[in-house]
Amino acid sequence: xxxxxxxIIGIVSAGTKVALVLSQLAADVGSAGxxxxxxxxxxxxxxxxxxxxxxxxxxxxxxxxxxxCFEMVQDMTDASREMFTEILKxxxxxxxxxxGKDGKDGxxxxxxxxxxxxxxxxKILVLRAAIEAYKxxxxxxxxxxxxxxxxxxxxxxxxxxxxxxx
Numbered sequence: 001x002x003x004x005x006x007x008i009i010g011i012v013s014a015g016t017k018v019a020l021v022l023s024q025l026a027a028d029v030g031s032a033g034x035x036x037x038x039x040x041x042x043x044x045x046x047x048x049x050x051x052x053x054x055x056x057x058x059x060x061x062x063x064x065x066x067x068x069c070f071e072m073v074q075d076m077t078d079a080s081r082e083m084f085t086e087i088l089k090x091x092x093x094x095x096x097x098x099x100g101k102d103g104k105d106g107x108x109x110x111x112x113x114x115x116x117x118x119x120x121x122x123k124i125l126v127l128r129a130a131i132e133a134y135k136x137x138x139x140x141x142x143x144x145x146x147x148x149x150x151x152x153x154x155x156x157x158x159x160x161x162x163x164x165x166x
Contacts, residue, residue, distance in 0.1 A: 004070050007077045008054040015047040018084045021091055035121060036094075039087065039128045046080075046135040053138055056145045065148060072141065076134065083130055090123050 022040035057073070060066050097112035097120070 004057060004073060005054060007073060008050055008057075011077050011080050012047045012050055014081060014084045015043045015050075018087050019043045019047075021088060035124045035128075036091070039124060039131065042128055042131045042135065043084075043087075046131055046138065049135055049138045049142065053142045053145070056142055056149070059149060060145060063152070065145070069141070069145070076137065080134060083127055083134070086123070087127050090120055090127070094120050 019040040022036040022043070053073075057066070057069055060069070094116065097109075097115050
């Protein structure tokens with residue numbers, strides 16, 4: 001359980017870091033800022049779902065389902081770290097496009113705007129869609145665990161009643 005909890009905490013920590021970087025980028029670079037704010041919001045909501053999933057996994061750690069869930073979360077952990085790394089690369093590219101002639105951060109030049117629209121914005125949109133899908137998978141896993149826990153709890157109640165009656 002400690003390894004799984006560590007993985008979940010690692011994802012949440014990395015997601016929080018990426019969301020902060022995106023917030024800073026949004027403040028720095030005008031039109032790209034809207035995309036950065038939106039993807040940052042997706043990451044924050046994914047982290048919230050992930051924290052809830054971690055709490056649900058703690059409840060089932062003794063069940064047969066835990067091993068399968070552990071494998072799925074490990075795969076999702078790896079995928080999320082790759083997404084976060086890609087997002088940080090795009091952020092660095094966008095920041096470099098917004099550097100003014102004096103070396104300070106500024107607004108996009110015409111060439112920077114074209115580079116943003118042609119090269120970086122499509123990457124951000126793909127990554128944002130991937131994060132939305134990731135969040136949906138987390139929510140589905142959480143819903144499945146919730147239903148499984150309720151079914152298991154209901155199944156154990158009649159057996160407890162029969163045991164105490166016998």
